[in-house]
Amino acid sequence: MPEGNEIHRWAARHTAAFVGKKLNVLPGPNHRFIDAHLVDGKKLLKVHAVGKHLGYEFGPDLYLHVHLGRFGDFTEGCGPLPEPKGALRAVLQRAGAGKKSRSQKGQPHNLTCANDDGTQPFPPEEVDWCELRGPTDCSVYDAAKWQALLDRLGPDPLAHEPGGHDDPQRAYDKILSKKTSIGELLMDQSILSGIGNIYRAELLFRHRLNPFTPGEQVELKTLKSIWKDSIPLLKAGMVDRRIVCTDRKDRPSGKAVAERGEEHYVYRRHGKPCFVCGETILRKDVAGRTLYWCPNDQQTTNEQNDTAYAQGTSLRAGRAAEKKGRRSAP
DNA sequence: GCCTTATGCTCAC
DNA sequence: TGAGCCTAAGGCT
Known part of the structure; x- marks a missing residue:
């Protein structure tokens, strides 16, 4: 259930564990991963991560594309594979793995802790296999299809590959030309990739x-500031399986490590007081996803709301949801 | 055990 | 714009 930070972390781990090695690539028990045979037994050359997409390069025209969607996840382990589970299961396994005696043989782990500097805490040689469950997509792309995917993605704050998906100017230009709300634009993967809810x-x-706020009304310096902030925030992304976005000075505990419930300023904190001003955090269904914000610190001016309503750019889904009687702001 | 919710995306209409 | 797909955890009865 990842945003871009998690995707890049998996790419780094799978690079360490599998690149340069021949892999057994196994389909799930019901054979929904129909492309497995196309890459099975081949040497993995590189693992790419752009936005929320992973690309396992097995050859110049052979990419295994993985998109985890909202529910997909990996499990890693060494020794024997666990029993099949789930509708779509794919396994990358080192050829010949599981034959050697290991201290942790047969113990799968789902390690998701990163060190503070973003490095990974366990030696990759302990990983024999990874199991993928519940992805939105797990299929083989040729080079043209992979390139087409890259072409439609906006810059990724965590991408630093040659040829670059890390130039934010394209995103600034698009945002500043649109009447759509900034809340929707930030989620648009063709504008910025890797940012999630x-x-x-x-x-x-x-x-x-x-x-x-309509994109065209956001100041350029604010967009630059958001981009600059997003890089360390995404890099620091995972701490004990949690995304932590609060600064220490704003946490009620004042502790360097966020306690449970103080990882986020607004996300899933609707009905609770803002850490900064004490105002009650609101939520609203926007374009099918739940948006959270502080009505005081993120001032909702009548003018802006009127504009958004009049243009029908940001609150359509919210109004539709209200019609259906679903809960909106508390 | 059932229901709701969730870090996403595509496609048909 | 709504439906559909996929898994897991937590709250409730």
Whole structure:
């Protein structure tokens, strides 16, 4: 269930564990991973991560594309594989793995802790296999299809590859030309890739930006500031399986490590007091996803809301949800 | 055990 | 714009 930070972390781990090695690539028990035979037995050359997409390069025209969607996840381990589980299961396994005696043989682990500097805490030689469950996509792309995917993705704050998906100017230009709300634009992967619902809400709060502000009304310096902030925030992304976006000075505990419930300023904190001003955090269904914000720190001016409503750019889904009787802001 | 919710995306209409 | 797909955890009865 990842945003871009998690994708890049998996890419780093799978690079360490599998690149340069021949892999057994196994389909799930019901054979929904129909492309497995195309890469089975081949040497993995490189693992790419752009936005929320992973690309396992097995040859110049052979990429295994993985998108985890909202539910996909990996489990890693050494020794024997666990029993099949789930509708779509794919396994990358080192050829010949599981034959050697290991101290942790047969113990799968789902390690998700990163060190503070973003490095990974366990030696990759302990990983024989990884199991993928519940992805939105797990299929083989040729080079043209992979390139087409890259072409439609916006810059990724965590991408530093030659040829670059890390030039934010394209994103600035697009945002500043649109009437759509910044809350929706930040989630648009063709504008910025790798940002998901948590980082959207948290970045907007951190920069005190009203989610309903039309893109064209956002100041360029604010966009630059958001981009600059997003890089360390995404890099620091995972701490004990949690995304932490609060600064120490704003945490009620004042502790260096966020306690449970103080990882986020606004995300899933609706009905609770803002850490900064005490105002009650609101939520609203926007374009099918739940948006959270502080109505005081992220001032909702009547003018901005009126504009958003009039243009029908940001609150359509919210109004539709209200019609259906679903809960909106508390 | 059932229901709701969740870090996403595509496609048909 | 709504439906559909996929898994898991937590709250409730």
